[in-house]
Amino acid sequence: MTEVKGAGGGNDIQWCFSQVKGAVDDDVAEADIISTVEFNHSGELLATGDKGGRVVIFQQEQENKTQSHSRGEYNVYSTFQSHEPEFDYLKSLEIEEKINKIRWLPQKNAAQFLLSTNDKTIKLWKISERDKRPEGYNLKEEDGRYRDPTTVTTLRVPVFRPMDLMVEASPRRIFANAHTYHINSISINSDYETYLSADDLRINLWHLEITDRSFNIVDIKPANMEELTEVITAAEFHPNSCNTFVYSSSKGTIRLCDMRASALCDRHSKLFEEPEDPSNRSFFSEIISSISDVKFSHSGRYMMTRDYLSVKIWDLNMENRPVETYQVHEYLRSKLCSLYENDCIFDKFECCWNGSDSIVMTGSYNNFFRMFDRNTKRDITLEASRENNKPRTVLKPRKVCASGKRKKDEISVDSLDFNKKILHTAWHPKENIIAVATTNNLYIFQDKMN
C-alpha cells in the first residue's frame, strides 16, 4: 500500500482550490463537455477527453524548492484531436467522436502512451518530446528550400542543436471494427501487453501490438434479442492478477472472471450481488441499481461500484453483499419521478480511490462532490465553483437539507441544479491532489500544505 502524504480522514484533509481550466461563460458548447479525466501512473500528467473528440494533457510543474507551500501547478502539455465524427453507412447512424475513456500505459521510455476510445474505435497515442533538431544540411537551406548543387563547395556533417520544446502526439495503433455496440470501458492488463475493451454486450481482449485481431472473452448477447435483460456497464482488469477481470451490469451485479478457466469467459468465477428486499421493489429499483462504474482498489483486495444513489465497497472474497455502503445523495430517493422524467436518473457517475485506498470519491449534482473516509467513517461534501477561487483557502463543506427546516448555509434539494453534474473525478496516485470535472471546466484541488 502506498504511503500518502498527509493522509487522514476525509475531514482531516484540508482541501484548497488550486486551479481551474476552461471557459468562464455559461453558454457551453457541446464539444467542450468533459467526458473523461485520468492521471497517469506517476501523477505527473493529467489527461482529459471531451465530447468533441479532443484530448488535453496537463503536466505538473517541477516542485520549486523555495515554494514549499504548494505543489506544482498543472499546465497544458499537449492537446490533439483524438477522434473525429464518423458515419456508419450500414445503419445510417452517426458515430460520436466523444472520448469515453482514456487509460495511460506505464512509462517504459522517454515517450508517454495512452489509449483513448470513442464508441467504436480505440487508439494508442504516443506523446513524445522533441527538444533538438538537425541543422546544417548540405543540400537544403535552413528554411527547407533546396540549394543549387553547383553552389556546394564543401561538405559538412549536420548536427543536432537545441530547440524550443515541442510535444508531439501521434497515433501509433488504431483498434477498429471490433465492437457492434458502444464501448464503455477500456482497461490495461497488469502484463502491460494486453488490454480489454467492453461494449454493452461483449468484451474483447487485445494485444497492444496487434490491431487486426482481438479475442472475444465475454458475450452476453442472447440468441433472441427480445430476451435481453441486462447489459454490461463497465469492466476492469485486476491490478495485479493478469488473468482476472470484472464486469458490472445494468442490474447491479458484478461478475469476476478468470481467463485461465476458458477462452470464452461467459461463466463467471464469482458473482457479486446484494440481495434485494422484495417489499422495497419499485419501478425505479432496477434503474437505480444499474452500476455506472467499477474500480479495483490499488491493493487489489477490494473493488468499488457506483450506482445511482450509492457507492459500495466489495471484498473480493465475499460475494453476497458489499462490506461498506456509502450514500451519496439519498435525498434524491424522493425525487425519482422527476429525475426519471428529465433523464437524470440515467446519469453515469464515476468513482475513484485515493492512493492508499483509505478514501473514496464520487460526484453528485449542483457541482458537489463527495468523499468518504473508510477508516473514520466520516464524509464530506464539497463544491467545485469559481466562487471558491482563492488558493490556499480551505473549501467550506456543503450540506443539503433533505426535508424540514433549512439551516443557514444549507441548500434545499429543490434548489439543486441538476444540470451541474460532476460525473468524472480523479485522484493523484500518490498525493492528495484531485481533479474534478464539471460540465466544461476542470478543477484541481490540493490539500493545504503547511
Place this chain on the structure above:
Amino acid sequence: MAAPLGTGARAEETEQEKQDTPEKEPVPPERAEEAKLKAKYPNLGQKPGGSDFLMKRLQKGQKYFDSGDYNMAKAKMKNKQLPSVTGDHIPTPQDLPQRKSSLVTSKLAG
C-alpha cells in the same frame, strides 16, 4: 431495494411503519415516486428494465436518412438547435439538429 439505509428520512419512515396500524402505513419514498410516475404516464410498461428500455440504450446515436444527409448536416455551421425527434421513424433533414464542427482547440488548453 438493498440493505438498510440508515439516513435521516428513510429511517424515520421505517420507525413510523412499526408504530402505525397497518391501514395507516406510510408509503416508502420510492413507491410514492412510482405512484406519481404511473399517474402521469399510465401506459408505462410493466418491466422498466425490460427489452424496450435496453434496446433504446443499445441504439443510441443520431439517425440520418443517408450519408448525404449526414454530410450536409455536418457541413452546416449553424448553432440553431432544432428539437430532436424521438420514436422510430426515419428523420427528415429538417428535423435534425445542426452539427457544429469541433476542429477548434479545446478551451481547457486556452
